[in-house]
Amino acid sequence: MTREEAEAPAAAAREMARPVLSAVGVYRSFSGNPVLQDVSIAIHEGSIHALLGENGAGKSTLINILSGGLKPDAGEITVGGESHASLTPLLAQRFGIAVVHQELSLAPHLSVAENIAFGRLPRRRGLIDYPRLATEVHALFADLELDLPLATPVETLPLGTRQLVEIAKAIYRKPKLLILDEPTSSLAAVEVARLKRVMLRLRAQGIALLFISHRLEEVLELCDYVTVLKDGRRTASRPLAGADAAELVRLMVGRDPGDLFPPFESRAAGPLLVVEGLHSRRLKDVDLTLRRGEILGVGGLVGHGQENLLLSLVGAEAHRSDRMELDGRPVRISGVAAAARLGIAYVPSDRKIEGLHLPQSLHFNLILPTIRHLSRHGLRVPARERATVTDLLKRFAVRGGRAEDRVVQLSGGNQQKIAIGKWMPLEPRILLLNDPTRGVDVETKREIYLMLRRLAAAGTSTILVSSDTPELVELCDRVMVLAEGRVRVVLDHAAASEEAIVAAAIGADTRERAA
């Protein structure tokens, strides 16, 4: 369009190309926690731009802002030659921004063809033109090397295939900018190869692509530019040429832990829980030894079986194992109640739904798991309950929380303390924590870390699933990395660096794909 573009020599055309979309100085926070700070990005036509960052670095928030799903607190987005303080989904669509989200936007019971054109079905005299729909989707599939039955309901297709339908749906809209949020995470090797070819072809057609992936080898192979986010800040945004995997990993991690973490000291003693050959829907042949007073970290890419491991150990998910011993005695964990009797307590990650009763009082929440112990002859004893609650509130330093307050009034961090603290009267021997610091501010993180240390010092064993790699490094006696439901590696405290953990999580992926 512009003069520069017309006159630029072909070789430099990509460098000179006007960005399809650029964002400058984007800020966004959620309930006081900054998620994006001063992030800028420019995505050029005919290029593939990688967006990298650890879990929680702010990638999804940035994508949502670029596609109009979220308003930034500050910043400017320039698209189609116009500057906007924020976009709306409709505006983004008009400018040709299409997003393939991780959670699918398909209508499960509709056919493949209808899903692809949903929202812009071709019509003739006001009615949907099915023959033309078939022709168009046929042509699109030929272009994408897809061979799918058009009339099949999407819900009957395997997940990986649904992901391909989702991508085809975005491309059907003839986007100028296509944002792909981890499109390869649910695809098998053949599908990944096909997707790569499609991406290269779209690039050749002049489309701009923003590609989010945890697989570095894909990024190195496909991308022209890279933007790296770390803790909501941009650590790099530049052409990819010349970068290698180690450098990208360094840019993604390697923050200064500062004094966020209490000094590490291991109190781990003899084995408490020994599990061999644990299988479940998402777990394959997991071996695990948890020692007394140990904090065992479990890391890896989100959704690779970490939560399932905790759910199996607390009896909330069907599982089988070759051997499961607690204190040297074989045990069967048949349900949450059985787990509680064995002294195993589980704190779910979604404290708002699974972990707490938000509209109820602190008192109610804190006594709920132990209400049977606190009552006498089947009747509640208010004095005992009050004493317990007072003690718990003091022990867990819940700022400004009175027993009669409703949990919903507390900050996220204090809610988390209640979600953990309510199990304490049971004196659990094993505490299973699922991402306890997610969406929690730094100060509360520090308090939770201190609490975990104190519990460990008192002999409680903890399994800590976390998407926050630094806390695995700094807090845990050992770190187990899961990939696709298998134990990739178990690192002891000295060997557990962020680089090692991330490399294990990603490297595992690479090997699986190559196989």
Added chain:
Amino acid sequence: MKTSSLYGAIFWRRNSGAWGIMAAALLMLVLYACLFPDLLHLSGLARLSQTWFPLAAVAMAQAVIMLTGGVDLSTGPVVSVGCVLSASVIDDGALPTIGGILLVLAVGAAIGGLTGLVVSLLRLPPIIVTLATSFIWTGAALLIMPDPGGSVPDGLSNALAGDFPTPIFVIAGLVVLWKLWTLTPQGFASATFGDNPVGAFRSGVKVETVRILAYAISGVLTILAGLFLAAQTGSGDPTIGAPYTLNSITAAVLGGVAFTGGVGTMRGALAGSLLLTAIISVMFLLGISAFYQYVVQGVVILVAMTLPLLRRN
């Protein structure tokens, strides 16, 4: 897959869920005809179709709402409003009759559209909004006509509820109109976005507009049931609609329309209402107490909901 057969292939599959209920309804009709061969005469058929029509109309209305992911608890009261309104405004003579009918249908569209507007604007769950409006329309019907009364032109009564099975043709016409509606992009969206409105919004569907249109259509169908009841009884009754709220949900659910939205067909809902009508009519004609009819109705719902689950497992 040949491109020309795409439509056929899609709809063959979509209807496959409704075969069971259609077969059940047909079987019940056969039983009906065996017990009471009168059904095979024009007047017998007319009688059954008149019993069926109000339920068929509200089942369709309910299905429209349920497909958008909602549920309508105000069906019965709106039927009552339709009945008393019809008995008040439809006068003798060709022009006043047609004008009156159009007025009543327009009120139905307004009632439905208003409900849809409230659901969309206030972002309240449809079940809450229609719970509230059910009281409003109950009161409105009683304000229009505190006691049963009024009248409907004999011509209209004879045309709709005479010795000829007119209702069957009206239902056929409604099915054709519905088919056309689902072939428009808005209609297609209204019948399918229910279980994933966020995905539909991201796909560029104007979810709010589509929802309001769907509620307006549902309002017309509901008020039509009231109009028919007025024609059938020849007068207005401000509480006649009461049983239709739960019965409409029953028929739609029997017909395979999902509470979660998006799944189900109009044909299924109609078959569900037919099955229900046939069961109740047969029991009535056999002289079985109305109390047993309720029990049977409950059992039928449970059985119908359980059978597909058994098949899937």
